[in-house]
Amino acid sequence: MDEISRTGAQPFVIGFFEHMNPNGITGDTWRQPANTGSDYLDLEYWMRLAKRLDEANADFLFFADSYGNPAVDGVMPDDSIRLANHIPVADPFAVIPAIFAVTEHLPVVVTSSTIFEEPYANARRYATLDHISKGRIGWNVVTSAAAKSAADLFGRELVAHDDRYDRADDYLEVSYRLFEGSWEHDAVVKDRATATYADPAQVHAIDYTGPYFRSKGVFSVEPSPQRMPFVFQAGSSGRGRRFAATHAECVFLQATSPEKDAEAVADIRRLATEQGRDGDAIRIIVGITVIIGVTEQDARQKYDEFCSFHSEEIAAAQFSHYSGINLLELDPDLPIPPGNDELSRSNVQRFDGYTVREVLNELKTRGVRGIIAVGTAAEVADHMEDYAAATGVDGFLMETYTNPGTYDEILDLLLPELRTRGRAPLPYTTKTLRERFQGAGHPFLDDSHPGAQHRVGPK
Amino acid sequence: MDEISRTGAQPFVIGFFEHMNPNGITGDTWRQPANTGSDYLDLEYWMRLAKRLDEANADFLFFADSYGNPAVDGVMPDDSIRLANHIPVADPFAVIPAIFAVTEHLPVVVTSSTIFEEPYANARRYATLDHISKGRIGWNVVTSAAAKSAADLFGRELVAHDDRYDRADDYLEVSYRLFEGSWEHDAVVKDRATATYADPAQVHAIDYTGPYFRSKGVFSVEPSPQRMPFVFQAGSSGRGRRFAATHAECVFLQATSPEKDAEAVADIRRLATEQGRDGDAIRIIVGITVIIGVTEQDARQKYDEFCSFHSEEIAAAQFSHYSGINLLELDPDLPIPPGNDELSRSNVQRFDGYTVREVLNELKTRGVRGIIAVGTAAEVADHMEDYAAATGVDGFLMETYTNPGTYDEILDLLLPELRTRGRAPLPYTTKTLRERFQGAGHPFLDDSHPGAQHRVGPK
Numbered sequence: 001m002d003e004i005s006r007t008g009a010q011p012f013v014i015g016f017f018e019h020m021n022p023n024g025i026t027g028d029t030w031r032q033p034a035n036t037g038s039d040y041l042d043l044e045y046w047m048r049l050a051k052r053l054d055e056a057n058a059d060f061l062f063f064a065d066s067y068g069n070p071a072v073d074g075v076m077p078d079d080s081i082r083l084a085n086h087i088p089v090a091d092p093f094a095v096i097p098a099i100f101a102v103t104e105h106l107p108v109v110v111t112s113s114t115i116f117e118e119p120y121a122n123a124r125r126y127a128t129l130d131h132i133s134k135g136r137i138g139w140n141v142v143t144s145a146a147a148k149s150a151a152d153l154f155g156r157e158l159v160a161h162d163d164r165y166d167r168a169d170d171y172l173e174v175s176y177r178l179f180e181g182s183w184e185h186d187a188v189v190k191d192r193a194t195a196t197y198a199d200p201a202q203v204h205a206i207d208y209t210g211p212y213f214r215s216k217g218v219f220s221v222e223p224s225p226q227r228m229p230f231v232f233q234a235g236s237s238g239r240g241r242r243f244a245a246t247h248a249e250c251v252f253l254q255a256t257s258p259e260k261d262a263e264a265v266a267d268i269r270r271l272a273t274e275q276g277r278d279g280d281a282i283r284i285i286v287g288i289t290v291i292i293g294v295t296e297q298d299a300r301q302k303y304d305e306f307c308s309f310h311s312e313e314i315a316a317a318q319f320s321h322y323s324g325i326n327l328l329e330l331d332p333d334l335p336i337p338p339g340n341d342e343l344s345r346s347n348v349q350r351f352d353g354y355t356v357r358e359v360l361n362e363l364k365t366r367g368v369r370g371i372i373a374v375g376t377a378a379e380v381a382d383h384m385e386d387y388a389a390a391t392g393v394d395g396f397l398m399e400t401y402t403n404p405g406t407y408d409e410i411l412d413l414l415l416p417e418l419r420t421r422g423r424a425p426l427p428y429t430t431k432t433l434r435e436r437f438q439g440a441g442h443p444f445l446d447d448s449h450p451g452a453q454h455r456v457g458p459k
Numbered sequence: 460m461d462e463i464s465r466t467g468a469q470p471f472v473i474g475f476f477e478h479m480n481p482n483g484i485t486g487d488t489w490r491q492p493a494n495t496g497s498d499y500l501d502l503e504y505w506m507r508l509a510k511r512l513d514e515a516n517a518d519f520l521f522f523a524d525s526y527g528n529p530a531v532d533g534v535m536p537d538d539s540i541r542l543a544n545h546i547p548v549a550d551p552f553a554v555i556p557a558i559f560a561v562t563e564h565l566p567v568v569v570t571s572s573t574i575f576e577e578p579y580a581n582a583r584r585y586a587t588l589d590h591i592s593k594g595r596i597g598w599n600v601v602t603s604a605a606a607k608s609a610a611d612l613f614g615r616e617l618v619a620h621d622d623r624y625d626r627a628d629d630y631l632e633v634s635y636r637l638f639e640g641s642w643e644h645d646a647v648v649k650d651r652a653t654a655t656y657a658d659p660a661q662v663h664a665i666d667y668t669g670p671y672f673r674s675k676g677v678f679s680v681e682p683s684p685q686r687m688p689f690v691f692q693a694g695s696s697g698r699g700r701r702f703a704a705t706h707a708e709c710v711f712l713q714a715t716s717p718e719k720d721a722e723a724v725a726d727i728r729r730l731a732t733e734q735g736r737d738g739d740a741i742r743i744i745v746g747i748t749v750i751i752g753v754t755e756q757d758a759r760q761k762y763d764e765f766c767s768f769h770s771e772e773i774a775a776a777q778f779s780h781y782s783g784i785n786l787l788e789l790d791p792d793l794p795i796p797p798g799n800d801e802l803s804r805s806n807v808q809r810f811d812g813y814t815v816r817e818v819l820n821e822l823k824t825r826g827v828r829g830i831i832a833v834g835t836a837a838e839v840a841d842h843m844e845d846y847a848a849a850t851g852v853d854g855f856l857m858e859t860y861t862n863p864g865t866y867d868e869i870l871d872l873l874l875p876e877l878r879t880r881g882r883a884p885l886p887y888t889t890k891t892l893r894e895r896f897q898g899a900g901h902p903f904l905d906d907s908h909p910g911a912q913h914r915v916g917p918k
Binding site for chain 1: 481583657
């Protein structure tokens with residue numbers, strides 16, 4: 001307690017990154033002997049994990065998601081299928097309600113794409129999840145990576161990068177009107193005596209026509225605890241940062257270096273403030289992989305073992321999936337070329353000055369993970385505190401390797417260590433995800449958020 | 460037991476019709492004193508109900524669904540909002556995984572539209588639900604009623620009725636290829652020793668180009684227990700019947716009269732047989748509302764009470780929603796006009812020869828329900844047996860009024876009565892929904908089904 005008051009340390013935001021596939025984020029870790037990741041299609045697998053995170057006061061469980069398969073020049077490598085590299089991938093929405101059924105407090109953030117989902121159907125889905133979870137849902141808004149394979153599966157043309165953000169702006173504009181602008185918050189009265197389920201005077205048809213989307217009518221879902229779900233976004237590029245600064249309540253930053261991340265954090269906060277938002281209120285987190293041992297040597301050994309589950313072909317396929325560049329066709333001694341478009345460039349920029357061989361080596365050993373911290377719980381906690389101090393990030397998205405392995409390390413070793421430093425998530429005292437970030441009594445979009453202006457009814 | 464062997468009676472197919480709104484199918488029953496329907500946004504509400512149905516060996520829980528709000532000449536009546544007439548409506552997919560989490564056997568059939576959902580996203584969602592339920596999901600394929608309000612909410616133009624079925628045919632063609640034509644059934648081996656999650660030689664890219672939809676690539680979900688989910692369809696019109704005869708494994712018929720239903724049953728079976736399918740293997744069910752009392756008088760009294768929860772305005776709004784015709788503007792003594800399009804005509808045809816006033820009265824008292832059977836359990840069971848004998852239907856979709864009220868009547872009074880007649884659903888002996896209909900060991904589309912020809916791998 002002394003230490004907490006002495007340092008004035010704030011608890012870190014701690015979320016857990018998951019993906020509905022056998023491998024989590026990278027590497028064919030499903031075949032690691034003690035890993036249960038290949039049970040990802042079993043409801044019990046997710047319910048068990050969620051209960052552990054609920055008990056640990058985790059800030060949220062985060063489901064990444066995307067359509068499309070990793071391909072190099074349009075062809076999926078046999079190794080991707082053999083090693084389950086981003087294929088198979090299933091639908092996280094098919095497990096989330098079961099997670100809410102067995103947890104009391106744990107929020108869930110789930111990804112949905114402004115390219116591939118219909119705004120009205122998407123809003124109805126999140127609003128219902130917000131109801132059944134009593135306000136525990138978050139929406140990770142993605143504008144969808146330039147994966148031609150996803151467009152092909154949907155029978156669509158690729159959308160250009162900047163167009164994608166314009167489209168996403170419009171998508172959120174129509175979403176704000178559905179979530180905030182149709183029902184006044186107290187419209188539902190459920191009064192049997194007067195035969196009034198809802199007061200018609202407090203229910204309004206929206207009528208929106210934007211450059212990409214239109215919607216006209218009454219939103220079909222009655223007002224949910226948070227209304228607009230809590231907004232996550234991962235925008236690293238210039239246009240992506242502007243988008244995040246406009247709409248996001250929590251930004252997931254792809255970790256590069258402390259210097260670059262510090263610049264990105266400051267830039268996003270400045271951009272938000274310029275728009276009249278409270279930039280400091282935006283939570284910014286980075287991805288981190290932790291490998292914890294009783295000794296540093298023990299941790300190193302584990303890490304080497306995990307690294308043995310990567311291959312050059314998989315690394316190249318993943319890189320190609322995100323950048324459109326086939327590293328295996330390039331001279332290994334030359335510097336990597338710039339990306340073909342803005343997204344590709346933003347994925348490539350962290351390798352400025354690397355040769356092709358160095359990129360392959362780096363990706364082979366760490367995949368697309370953010371920070372990798374290997375050591376004892378105290379060493380890893382030091383690393384996290386140093387990184388936060390150097391960059392201004394509020395917390396971390398834990399990118400795990402194995403289940404239960406990495407979860408045991410984090411929940412049983414790292415969180416107790418962080419707790420002694422006042423850095424572990426505190427016991428839940430609020431009901432909704434947004435209140436977890438904004439404080440009790442503030443379940444709705446902050447008044448300075450652009451979505452709030454579409455709210456109808458008494459302020 | 461004697462009686463069963465004497466009559467050779469088959470158990471009826473018994474499903475339960477639900478809707479994610481406070482009222483179930485019709486009438487503002489939420490305000491009926493003992494009804495808990497307005498708890499429909501509480502996960503516990505659905506889990507409790509599902510456990511009861513699981514214990515009762517119900518063949519399935521069925522979620523109706525649609526986008527769009529009941530409107531008369533484009534305007535939603537205040538009464539619709541006040542009385543919760545088809546508004547609010549939430550997303551059933553947000554509760555189904557929790558239902559699967561707490562039941563062992565109960566299948567769930569859920570509606571998805573070939574107009575409003577993307578084929579690829581839809582396939583991924585159902586395939587994942589089939590996995591996490593171990594084969595208990597069914598897809599009620601709807602081509603979406605001509606509700607302009609839904610098109611407006613989605614910012615779309617209305618699709619003409621026959622176009623809708625052509626589009627739905629194409630939607631199923633691309634779906635068959637995704638579910639059946641990408642992964643061979645034994646492709647996933649999860650062999651740690653050889654580092655093989657799946658055998659690339661057994662995973663294939665599809666390449667489909669139809670008149671409305673295209674898709675190219677590998678389906679992202681590994682093979683689920685049923686592959687193509689069990690197919691439900693409600694097609695009453697001429698084109699709808701052809702569609703059902705081509706694709707459906709279970710047809711939900713809108714009950715009209717025994718004569719007309721008998722004709723429809725025979726016609727659907729004949730159409731299916733003409734296409735090389737086993738017409739008799741298609742299960743055909745009708746909607747039924749049962750009001751059961753200890754005495755007939757007791758039941759009548761309950762029924763009158765339920766009828767008091769209907770109003771003419773609500774009846775007119777619902778009729779307009781399904782037919783596009785505003786009855787309140789017409790001379791009550793004239794016969795109702797024919798519908799404006801085929802769907803509208805098919806919804807109107809059961810009222811051939813009625814005046815506008817008669818239609819309003821009928822709708823006011825019974826809404827859009829199918830058969831209404833009021834009486835003791837024995838009388839209702841008689842009615843069901845007579846109806847099945849007269850029409851050839853295989854069973855019933857129970858359209859309830861209240862929860863727990865109607866459920867108590869059905870589960871505690873009607874099913875025991877049906878059991879003595881060999882007509883109640885038998886204890887579950889199979890795992891998947893399709894096996895419940897086709898028999899153990901037959902979880903996949905029948906070979907004569909058009910979707911089966913797209914199956915890849917050894918036959």
